[in-house]
Amino acid sequence: MEKNKKFNFTKILAPMVLVLLYLFFSIFGRNFFSDDYLINILDGSYYIGFMAIGVTFVIITGGIDLSLGTTMMCAALLGGAAFNSWHWPMGWCLLLVVFVATVIGFLNGVLIAYLNLPPFIATLGTQMMGMGFGAICTRVQTMRYPTFGTPEGWFKNFFYKTTGGFPVGIFWLMGFFLIALILLSKTKFGRYTFAIGSNREAARLSGIKINPWLTGVYTFCGFCSGLAGIFYAAVYTSIIPSTGNGMELLGIAGVVIGGTSMAGGTGTLVGTLIGVYIMSVLKQGLMSMGLQSHWQTFFTGVVVIGAVLLDQYRLKQGTRVKK
Amino acid sequence: MQHYTNKKEFSSYFEILENHERDGKPVAEVLLQMTDIQKSFPGVHALDNACLEVKKGEVHGLVGENGAGKSTLMKVLTGIYKRDSGSIKFRGNEIHVNNTRESQQLGIGIIHQEINLMPHLTVAENIFIGKEPMKGLFLDEKKANDDARKMLNALNIDIDPTIPTGQLTVAKQQMVEIVKALSYDSELLVMDEPTSSLTDNEIEELFKIIRNLKARGHGIIYISHRLDELPIITDRVTVMRDGQYVGTVETTKVTKSEIISMMVGRTIYEEPKVKSTVPADAPVILEARHLCGNNVKDVSFCLHKGEILGFAGLIGAGRTETMRALFGADPLDRGEIVVNAETITVKSPSDAISHGIGYLSEDRKGFGLAIGLAVRENSVMANLDAFLKGPFTNDQKIDVTTIDYVGKINIKTPSISQLVVNLSGGNQQKIVVAKWLIRNSDVLIFDEPTRGIDVGAKQEIYKLMNELVAEGKSIIMISSELPELLRMSDRIVVMCEGCITGEMNIEDATQEKIMTLATSKM
Numbered sequence: 154m155e156k157n158k159k160f161n162f163t164k165i166l167a168p169m170v171l172v173l174l175y176l177f178f179s180i181f182g183r184n185f186f187s188d189d190y191l192i193n194i195l196d197g198s199y200y201i202g203f204m205a206i207g208v209t210f211v212i213i214t215g216g217i218d219l220s221l222g223t224t225m226m227c228a229a230l231l232g233g234a235a236f237n238s239w240h241w242p243m244g245w246c247l248l249l250v251v252f253v254a255t256v257i258g259f260l261n262g263v264l265i266a267y268l269n270l271p272p273f274i275a276t277l278g279t280q281m282m283g284m285g286f287g288a289i290c291t292r293v294q295t296m297r298y299p300t301f302g303t304p305e306g307w308f309k310n311f312f313y314k315t316t317g318g319f320p321v322g323i324f325w326l327m328g329f330f331l332i333a334l335i336l337l338s339k340t341k342f343g344r345y346t347f348a349i350g351s352n353r354e355a356a357r358l359s360g361i362k363i364n365p366w367l368t369g370v371y372t373f374c375g376f377c378s379g380l381a382g383i384f385y386a387a388v389y390t391s392i393i394p395s396t397g398n399g400m401e402l403l404g405i406a407g408v409v410i411g412g413t414s415m416a417g418g419t420g421t422l423v424g425t426l427i428g429v430y431i432m433s434v435l436k437q438g439l440m441s442m443g444l445q446s447h448w449q450t451f452f453t454g455v456v457v458i459g460a461v462l463l464d465q466y467r468l469k470q471g472t473r474v475k476k
Numbered sequence: 477m478q479h480y481t482n483k484k485e486f487s488s489y490f491e492i493l494e495n496h497e498r499d500g501k502p503v504a505e506v507l508l509q510m511t512d513i514q515k516s517f518p519g520v521h522a523l524d525n526a527c528l529e530v531k532k533g534e535v536h537g538l539v540g541e542n543g544a545g546k547s548t549l550m551k552v553l554t555g556i557y558k559r560d561s562g563s564i565k566f567r568g569n570e571i572h573v574n575n576t577r578e579s580q581q582l583g584i585g586i587i588h589q590e591i592n593l594m595p596h597l598t599v600a601e602n603i604f605i606g607k608e609p610m611k612g613l614f615l616d617e618k619k620a621n622d623d624a625r626k627m628l629n630a631l632n633i634d635i636d637p638t639i640p641t642g643q644l645t646v647a648k649q650q651m652v653e654i655v656k657a658l659s660y661d662s663e664l665l666v667m668d669e670p671t672s673s674l675t676d677n678e679i680e681e682l683f684k685i686i687r688n689l690k691a692r693g694h695g696i697i698y699i700s701h702r703l704d705e706l707p708i709i710t711d712r713v714t715v716m717r718d719g720q721y722v723g724t725v726e727t728t729k730v731t732k733s734e735i736i737s738m739m740v741g742r743t744i745y746e747e748p749k750v751k752s753t754v755p756a757d758a759p760v761i762l763e764a765r766h767l768c769g770n771n772v773k774d775v776s777f778c779l780h781k782g783e784i785l786g787f788a789g790l791i792g793a794g795r796t797e798t799m800r801a802l803f804g805a806d807p808l809d810r811g812e813i814v815v816n817a818e819t820i821t822v823k824s825p826s827d828a829i830s831h832g833i834g835y836l837s838e839d840r841k842g843f844g845l846a847i848g849l850a851v852r853e854n855s856v857m858a859n860l861d862a863f864l865k866g867p868f869t870n871d872q873k874i875d876v877t878t879i880d881y882v883g884k885i886n887i888k889t890p891s892i893s894q895l896v897v898n899l900s901g902g903n904q905q906k907i908v909v910a911k912w913l914i915r916n917s918d919v920l921i922f923d924e925p926t927r928g929i930d931v932g933a934k935q936e937i938y939k940l941m942n943e944l945v946a947e948g949k950s951i952i953m954i955s956s957e958l959p960e961l962l963r964m965s966d967r968i969v970v971m972c973e974g975c976i977t978g979e980m981n982i983e984d985a986t987q988e989k990i991m992t993l994a995t996s997k998m
Contacts, residue, residue, distance in 0.1 A: 351594035360577035360606040418596035
């Protein structure tokens with residue numbers, strides 16, 4: 154019984170921190186408790202949210218994907234090139250964004266599952282390749298997506314904000330979050346994601362074909378980066394080549410803060426989403442207190458370390474129970 | 477005592493068995509028949525005419541020393557290894573399986589010694605992994621839980637199928653493994669050392685389940701080092717030695733000592749040591765008093781100057797753990813270590829090293845050597861402080877010393893700049909020895925010193941060990957090879973499951989005696 158209590162405590166810790174942070178900034182931040190800030194919190198975390206959902210699956214398998222950020226940017230750049238230079242219709246451009254990212258994810262999967270590269274190395278490589286490839290394809294030109302009111306600007310209204318200013322993006326993120334939730338908890342794909350991360354050898358001995366499933370996980374993660382790319386384009390409009398490096402760490406930080414263990418085998422998408430919003434609230438909250446971005450970065454770092462310390466503590470508890 | 481050195485001498489046992497069956501009760505249906513299985517790995521003939529027959533409703537023990545080929549035979553059966561020749565008949569049909577999955581589908585389940593569950597997944601999820609009940613595209617968790625509960629109940633196992641297996645005791649996890657194996661409709665279950673980490677009560681629970689399975693007509697291959705368990709749970713026992721079939725006996729018709737003599741009747745190529753070479757008044761150089769730690773239970777022994785003290789036991793007997801605790805590599809819960817009549821505190825390997833203790837790990841590549849570095853770097857690694865000139869390494873002194881020792885203990889290397897990875901196993905072992913000699917160690921702990929070394933190099937290592945003790949060094953030697961222990965040791969300590977179960981002078985030691993002690997749980 155005592156064990157269960159402790160377990161629950163770590164489970165509710167992240168949501169508690171989120172609520173406490175929100176309350177804290179509502180009291181001490183200037184105008185923090187307002188629609189404007191709430192919308193800022195939501196808008197700023199669409200792309201991080203999609204990346205974090207994808208990489209949650211990867212981290213549950215015990216792997217890591219460092220290529221998320223540049224994959225997202227590379228895909229968005231190619232979509233932008235298709236729009237600006239090749240004059241594709243917007244819909245096709247967006248499909249291209251998702252396609253490119255999915256292909257990079259698939260490449261990660263093949264490198265890791267079939268060619269046995271350590272995930273860290275494989276995705277470090279594709280991170281750089283993605284960054285370079287995006288810049289090459291756009292000849293290092295900033296790619297601009299259509300703005301509100303332009304003929305192809307419908308996609309901003311569709312994915313980002315209605316003409317009335319309502320943040321529709323949140324519905325997309327939540328909708329996708331629910332799909333991912335079902336995928337992780339109710340399908341074979343999700344079950345094997347956990348199984349591989351929990352004990353790969355046992356999974357293999359149980360007759361699970363590890364390689365295709367693992368490739369699938371990285372491909373899915375790539376797909377999520379593609380969606381992130383669409384939302385990044387919708388919110389921020391211009392995509393600058395040779396950026397995106399480091400954005401994956403925001404996604405990973407969200408996952409870690411949410412309580413997913415880097416050792417694999419455990420993790421929740423709810424935690425990930427909360428982790429993403431903890432970072433977002435922290436960022437906007439510190440801004441409302443007049444502290445600049447370097448403070449936000451600093452405190453995000455503090456939260457990540459705190460979360461990982463918690464993860465280790467939890468892991469120790471886990472092994473103690475086993476004995 | 478009789479020795480059964482090959483199959484022919486043992487034929488009398490077969491005849492007795494067959495006759496008995498002919499005029500006895502109806503002969504039970506044969507479930508599995510493995511005959512003349514051959515399997516070679518480069519340089520090793522792992523299985524040589526191995527045979528095994530299991531009937532329906534039979535618990536069939538499979539015993540043999542470490543390296544006798546039990547596990548290899550089971551790996552051939554379950555498709556992890558491909559046999560070179562021989563036949564495997566299951567339910568009367570010749571089978572060729574390529575992987576564990578295929579053998580599972582045929583109805584052969586294996587429960588490995590180490591638990592192979594996914595600790596974060598629930599009991600039901602583990603049982604149905606790879607064959608999850610589905611409802612369309614989605615997993616049917618309710619059905620999985622219900623079915624798992626039914627299966628657990630059928631075997632009277634009281635486990636909630638919805639909790640993660642990581643939270644269960646090892647015994648319960650093992651039961652989950654059994655249910656998982658049975659969920660493939662396994663008619664034949666292989667259990668590899670199922671009791672090795674269970675308490676007595678848990679073993680009794682396991683035996684209940686095994687009897688239950690037996691009553692339902694399942695065949696069970698039961699691999700165990702605990703010979704005392706055999707009469708309790710098995711019907712027949714097959715003994716293997718050096719990859720060969722020695723014989724199959726009915727458990728009720730043989731004594732433990734007969735089984736042991738079947739296990740150890742290995743021809744000894746080397747003459748055993750007849751008499752201890754240690755003078756009777758040799759001082760005690762190292763004494764361990766009541767050491768307790770992980771798999772080390774109240775271990776006490778002493779080592780005399782100039783003595784080779786052999787440590788015998790089966791894998792998992794706690795010999796390596798004892799030495800690692802003594803050396804400070806693993807934490808010691810309790811106990812006292814006395815070196816030269818002075819009690820010392822060992823908190824880390826550097827403490828032990830400073831008191832003149834050197835440890836030669838059984839895993840040379842993993843712990844003993846930096847194989848990517850040269851002979852020179854490796855030989856001074858444990859004593860680099862003595863080879864410093866200010867903040868820099870004194871390369872000249874290192875070279876002189878290394879060359880000195882390379883000559884002294886006859887390391888065959890083209891130069892001291894040679895990378896260790898390019899040397900043979902025997903020479904690698906000698907470099908580890910050199911490393912500890914350069915450190916001025918008086919007590920050397922050799923853990924399986926000749927493992928993976930060819931016969932010629934073994935002789936060299938033996939010679940070196942004898943020279944070392946002649947010079948007044950003292951040696952503790954852990955070995956799983958009985959002939960080696962009998963040839964080298966002046967005294968032999970036998971361990972079983974973390975305890976010392978016996979100690980004998982070389983004059984009194986025999987293979988049978990050692991094996992009896994090594995398999996008797998206290």
